[in-house]
Amino acid sequence: LEEPPAVLAPKTLLSGAVPLEAFLATLQKHGFTEVKVEETADGHILHLQAEDTLIQLEEDGTHIVCDNNEPLRTTLRDLVLRFLQKL
């Protein structure tokens, strides 16, 4: 993207949840093999060790924390979106 977006796109809401086991299997299938899973009060934190990336999975939210690596971020974003409904 060379120019800022001309207009802000209409809001897309997401619904549903990301199931841990199925998501882990999807990550594995896409080459993210070193994943450390930690249980938290509200869900799980996945540490993608080779990529130094964290994915916080909760019933009503997912938070991806990574370095400024757009291909990695958009890949993980699309893998998460597979489990959610867009509205």
Next chain:
Amino acid sequence: LIMKDNSLKLVSSEQALKDLGLNEHQLRFTCRVQLQDQSPEQETLSRVYTHLKSVLKGFSVQLLPDGTVMVESILIKVSSSPEDPDSKTLLLSWSYQDEDLGSFLSSLLKKGLPAALC
């Protein structure tokens, strides 16, 4: 637009989700951007603010008192580590609803701050 009890009504998408008995799922991203910059954190932050203000005409760009730059609903913070005062880490945080702008800002800031402002 939802149909309920044989009538159509126009409601916000948040309300429509509730009416349909669905839960909203928030998807957020936080990206770390490394900057080589020797100035103190506050100064880096105000340079980020000046830079974004000049590039993003027509967008809301604010410097908040708590040391955050906010572009629409995207938050930008600066942090530095005591071991390496010459480098700063920018933390950009946005939700899926601001995906286009968030992605644009992360690639813009990756290029660094303009030299003229140094």
